[in-house]
Amino acid sequence: MAEHALEWRPRHPTDLLQTVGSLRRGPGDPAFLVDAGAVWRTTRTATGPATIRLTQLAPDVLRAQAWGAGAALAVAQAPELCGDRDDPAPFDPLIDPLRDAHRRNPGLRIPRTAAVFEALVPAILEQKVITLQAHASWRWLLQRYGTDAPGPVPRPMKVVPTPAEWARIPSWEWHRAGVDPRRSRTIVEAARFADRIDEASALSPEQAAARLTLFPGIGAWTAAEVAQRALGDADAVSVGDYHLAKQVGHALAGRDMTDDEMLAALEPWAGQRYRVVRLLGSAGGLRRPRRGPKLPFVDHRAR
Incomplete structure (x- = not known):
């Protein structure tokens, strides 16, 4: 039971x-x-x-x-x-691709975990590396330092470490997980202020972003990634993402965009911009021609 x-x-x-x-x-x-x-x-x-x-x-x-x-x-x-x-309710698709995506995905909601520090750690791991590499680090760290999940889970699962446990992970173990010193230091330092970080769940989106970006190594991109999951912020845009501006640009205008151009293009949906990104992604609209450089895989364990 x-x-x-x-x-x-x-x-x-x-x-x-x-x-x-x-x-x-x-x-x-x-x-x-x-x-x-x-x-x-x-x-x-x-x-x-x-x-x-x-x-x-x-x-x-x-x-x-x-x-x-x-x-x-x-x-x-x-x-x-x-x-x-x-x-x-405030969302108005305005253009045909979004109308179609909205009609096809009526049940897409923005989740809110309210667990700010818990969402912050994997967001930091995903800074400036390819997603597959960050996910591999996340799996390794949870398997080694997480605790066994309670309950009748269908297969073994792990609960994230406490902030104190994150802070105690030694440098060589971060190295083994493929996490460079800059990201590991950011996590360890943030863990020492986890209570203050978790208070952001009760703040406005603007106040929460200001609180998070006070900490070294946490910028606008990381704060937005946290807001999308922990705060249920339907407007948080991951400015500074390696691919997002180009993908949104092709979805809305058929061309690459800079971050500033992307924000200008999303302005008609102010307050709902992350919802626009999610809907475009659900409809397969966040794609662009395969050309140009990709973010390289960097094996930090070999350094």
């Missing part, structure tokens, strides 16, 4: 897998698993670790079950996790 459970009807149409899928850090993420249509996710709450199982019982009915010391908090937060605080 689950320690805690909740069944509810979302305020807006919600596609569970599409909504929470953005929280998975690549195939084999030890903290995220899809099994037989159910989403299993681990988290660390104020009262301890938890495993939560999310299922879509019907198009308009979701269910959460949770195990572990943090199960009650995890279940209480489950509606927000599944986008219940996301309000699509």
